[in-house]
Amino acid sequence: xxxxxxxxxxxxxxxxxxxxxxxxxxxxxxxxxxxxxxxxxxxxxxxxxxxxxxxxxxxxxxxxxxxxxxxxxxxxxxxxxxxxxxxxxxxxxxxxxxxxxxxxxxxxxxxxxxxxxxxxxxxxxxxxxxxxxxxxxxxxxxxxxxxxxxxxxxxxxxxxxxxxxxxxxxxxxxxxxxxxxxxxxxxxxxxxxxxxxxxxxxxxxxxxxxxxxxxxxxxxxxxxxxxxxxxxxxxxxxxxxxxxxxxxxxxxxxxxxxxxxxxxxxxxxxxxxxxxxxxxxxxxxxxxxxxxxxxxxxxxxxxxxxxxxxxxxxxxxxxxxxxxxxxxxxxxxxxxxxxxxxxxxxxxxxxxxxxxxxxxxxxxxxxx
Amino acid sequence: xxxxxxxxxxxxxxxxxxxxxxxxxxxxxxxxxxxxxxxxxxxxxxxxxxxxxxxxxxxxxxxxxxxxxxxxxxxxxxxxxxxxxxxxxxxxxxxxxxxxxxxxxxxxxxxxxxxxxxxxxxxxxxxxxxxxxxxxxxxxxxxxxxxxxxxxxxxxxxxxxxxxxxxxxxxxxxxxxxxxxxxxxxxxxxxxxxxxxxxxxxxxxxxxxxxxxxxxxx
Numbered sequence: 001x002x003x004x005x006x007x008x009x010x011x012x013x014x015x016x017x018x019x020x021x022x023x024x025x026x027x028x029x030x031x032x033x034x035x036x037x038x039x040x041x042x043x044x045x046x047x048x049x050x051x052x053x054x055x056x057x058x059x060x061x062x063x064x065x066x067x068x069x070x071x072x073x074x075x076x077x078x079x080x081x082x083x084x085x086x087x088x089x090x091x092x093x094x095x096x097x098x099x100x101x102x103x104x105x106x107x108x109x110x111x112x113x114x115x116x117x118x119x120x121x122x123x124x125x126x127x128x129x130x131x132x133x134x135x136x137x138x139x140x141x142x143x144x145x146x147x148x149x150x151x152x153x154x155x156x157x158x159x160x161x162x163x164x165x166x167x168x169x170x171x172x173x174x175x176x177x178x179x180x181x182x183x184x185x186x187x188x189x190x191x192x193x194x195x196x197x198x199x200x201x202x203x204x205x206x207x208x209x210x211x212x213x214x215x216x217x218x219x220x221x222x223x224x225x226x227x228x229x230x231x232x233x234x235x236x237x238x239x240x241x242x243x244x245x246x247x248x249x250x251x252x253x254x255x256x257x258x259x260x261x262x263x264x265x266x267x268x269x270x271x272x273x274x275x276x277x278x279x280x281x282x283x284x285x286x287x288x289x290x291x292x293x294x295x296x297x298x299x300x301x302x303x304x305x306x307x308x309x310x311x312x313x314x315x316x317x318x319x320x321x322x323x324x325x326x327x328x329x330x331x332x333x334x335x336x337x338x339x340x341x342x343x344x345x346x347x348x349x350x351x352x353x354x355x356x357x358x359x360x361x362x363x364x365x366x367x368x
Numbered sequence: 369x370x371x372x373x374x375x376x377x378x379x380x381x382x383x384x385x386x387x388x389x390x391x392x393x394x395x396x397x398x399x400x401x402x403x404x405x406x407x408x409x410x411x412x413x414x415x416x417x418x419x420x421x422x423x424x425x426x427x428x429x430x431x432x433x434x435x436x437x438x439x440x441x442x443x444x445x446x447x448x449x450x451x452x453x454x455x456x457x458x459x460x461x462x463x464x465x466x467x468x469x470x471x472x473x474x475x476x477x478x479x480x481x482x483x484x485x486x487x488x489x490x491x492x493x494x495x496x497x498x499x500x501x502x503x504x505x506x507x508x509x510x511x512x513x514x515x516x517x518x519x520x521x522x523x524x525x526x527x528x529x530x531x532x533x534x535x536x537x538x539x540x541x542x543x544x545x546x547x548x549x550x551x552x553x554x555x556x557x558x559x560x561x562x563x564x565x566x567x568x569x570x571x572x573x574x575x576x577x578x579x580x581x582x583x584x585x586x
Contacts, residue, residue: 034386037390038382038385038389040389040393040395040396041389041396041397321382321383322379325375325378325379325381325382326378
């Protein structure tokens with residue numbers, strides 16, 4: 001590795017990290033502002049213009065607050081759990097390509113933390129790892145309500161992770177037909193969604209050539225299942241039984257100050273990462289018109305990032321909209337939706353799309 | 369399918385509200401310290417001891433308010449008026465008058481019990497204190513001055529809205545005799561506490577004459 005290559009790696013990691021932090025700060029503010037609008041209120045407006053620095057103010061407050069350590073905690077695990085929540089949340093986003101690769105002085109810069117060829121597996125692994133933080137926080141608190149909350153959260157996360165993974169498998173299977181062999185790299189999956197659906201059915205080309213080649217169109221069911229699963233996975237309403245501050249106490253009851261803030265941070269980082277992954281898997285990631293040649297090079301270089309952020313924020317807005325609308329599910333309803341609807345649905349969709357894909361590739365079985 | 373229909377119905381409600389809020393629909397909240405809500409006429413705020421237009425105290429130290437108080441937060445001790453310079457028009461006046469605001473439930477029974485309308489309620493509600501002693505309002509805090517100004521705990525504070533003192537107590541307004549048809553056009557109360565700016569009350573004959581006219585007209 002030469003020096004320029006090294007600095008490019010440093011630069012892209014810092015850029016990705018910075019983007020994630022800024023997006024998270026804006027997310028918390030945007031959620032409060034959007035919820036306020038939906039409830040005919042004002043929302044935060046004191047700190048900074050339109051209250052945009054409210055998150056910073058809250059963060060500073062939590063940072064300077066005393067972190068109380070209750071007497072009965074298992075100290076090691078108790079201190080470790082918040083970090084276990086934050087670290088996977090940040091690592092997940094490192095897999096997401098958030099802009100078009102470009103070249104500086106002969107070196108290619110991919111706007112992505114790291115381009116692993118097992119990107120999707122890594123994402124699944126990290127989101128499973130985050131479950132440990134919940135169960136450890138609940139158990140190490142040495143208090144019965146956090147323990148119950150932790151168990152509940154674990155059950156929920158495991159149930160919905162299955163549906164999430166199955167929806168991903170359908171996309172991976174479909175992506176394999178879109179280019180040269182299968183891939184788990186998120187950058188590759190995004191690149192294969194460039195262009196339009198023009199050539200898929202020759203008869204309908206005049207119409208289809210205006211429809212972008214996003215996976216969401218052939219994989220709409222997988223997208224819906226994936227979206228519901230990530231809402232549950234990030235513990236958002238109506239699946240926020242993990243915290244459920246109003247009626248059933250959550251796993252981070254015994255945490256305060258910065259330790260609590262880290263769980264909070266992890267939740268919002270996860271929302272952004274998961275929506276970014278959904279946008280990359282189904283909505284074409286940074287793909288979109290760049291008007292190359294018509295506008296200055298810098299604009300067409302930034303536009304892919306703008307498209308990526310627009311798609312991600314559209315999904316995040318859906319999160320907030322759903323939160324403002326739906327009441328919290330009961331626990332048995334949550335489990336029923338997960339195991340009796342989403343997982344069978346995802347399996348059926350997987351089999352169906354496998355059938356269609358093989359039909360298109362090898363022809364009808366009776367024709368051979 | 370029914371579930372999806374309901375989901376879309378719900379999303380329309382919240383989405384519609386958002387669009388209307390951004391478009392400038394009236395908000396349900398106000399920016400409180402900077403923007404005061406208009407309080408209802410009969411708002412039960414902190415008490416005030418009134419004076420007659422000539423500056424005399426209305427309180428006669430009868431302790432009926434203390435007797436009516438369900439929270440037993442009023443303490444009154446009366447004293448005989450000095451015949452040379454009386455404090456109140458009656459025989460006695462309220463020498464000690466204390467209300468423990470921490471106990472008060474703002475029910476307004478003291479106002480109803482008062483025979484001279486000496487104690488009424490204002491629409492001031494920012495009465496938090498930092499010590500328990502400060503929460504016991506004495507006559508010094510309760511009694512309006514001769515110009516009709518009510519002593520306010522934090523007159524310089526951002527939260528203090530002294531304009532609210534210009535709003536008449538709803539109870540006074542509701543029980544003022546100007547509600548009677550015979551008194552049409554005769555002002556019997558005014559919007560602000562303090563010395564009145566209306567002409568003296570008409571004599572009994574005048575009042576009988578008015579009442580008679582009213583009956584004939586009716």
